[in-house]
Amino acid sequence: MDFSTLSATAGGTAARGAASSAGGSSVLSSDFETFIRMLTVQMENQDPLNPIESTEFATQLATFSGVEQQVKTNDLLSALGAQMSLLGVSQMSGWIGMEGRAIAPVMFDGAPVPLTISGDGLADRHELIVRDSSGNEVQRLAVSGDREEIAWLGSDPDGTLLPSGTYDISVESYSGDEIVASTPAQVHGRIIEARTEAGQTLLVMESGQEVAASAVLGLRLPR
Structure with a gap:
């Protein structure tokens, strides 16, 4: 039996094991057992006058073991990531x-929207600017x-x-004619839901407004 052929076959087996991490450790374990049987056959059929060095077997075993450990590590990291999301x-x-209270685009459906606004204290004139989702000034x-x-x-x-939709609201402060x-503006709303989406924790307000948890600037009991 040609050991170079055995090595190529074992490498393909190891690659299949690494590529099938989503399939679980059972596939990898099966490939590993196959690899051991192949080495055993190789040892049984080697030329007694020209035996294969044991270090070559050890190298093959170490290579496959490294792939096995990497797959297990990837599975563990994925599980930890899922647990952290649930913890959030x-x-x-x-x-x-x-x-x-958070800085976020304002969802408007015809009902008044509670906001906190402020301007620059050194300016002499302030205007509330409302823009629609296309960036057009509407108010x-x-x-x-x-x-x-x-x-x-x-x-x-x-x-x-x-019209109902999403609006960006801000206060522009002027000194003379120069902004x-x-x-x-900071939007207010009672939080009714928390969920994870694409690895991010989102909060849903009573109005349907969605904001990232990291964007929340303050909390208080509802009035």
């Missing part, structure tokens, strides 16, 4: 029912620039409501 949701469970209102909580009605001066700062 578990930690967020205490936020359910609380009122969260501009004069505000004091002080930090305050407001209920954004989503209507023009005539009382006509803006000196743009401060995003």
Whole structure:
């Protein structure tokens, strides 16, 4: 039996074991047993006058063992990642029912949206700017620039409501005609759900607004 052929066959077996990590350790274990049987046959049929060095067998075993350990390590890391995601949701469970405050696009469905707004204290004029999902300005209102909580009605001066959708709201601060700062509005809402999505913990507010847990700036009991 040609040991080079055995080595190539064993390498293919090891590669199949590494590629099938999602199939579980049973496939890898089966390949390993096959590999041991192949080595045993090789030893039984080697030329007594030209025996194969034992170090060559040891090298083959070490190579396959390394692949086996790498597959097990990958499986362990995947399991740990899943557990960490569940832990994140578990930690967020205490936020359910609380009122969260976060910087995020505002979902508008015709009902007033509670916001916290503020401007730059060194500016002499402040305006609330509302842009739609395409970036078009749809509303501009004069505000004091002080930090305050407001209920954004989503209507023009005539009382006509803006279409339902997602809007970006910020306060632009001016010194003369020059803009000196743009401060995003902070949206409020009671948190009703926490879930993981693509490895990220998301919080769902009562209005349907979704925000990343990392974007939450404050929590308080609902009023």
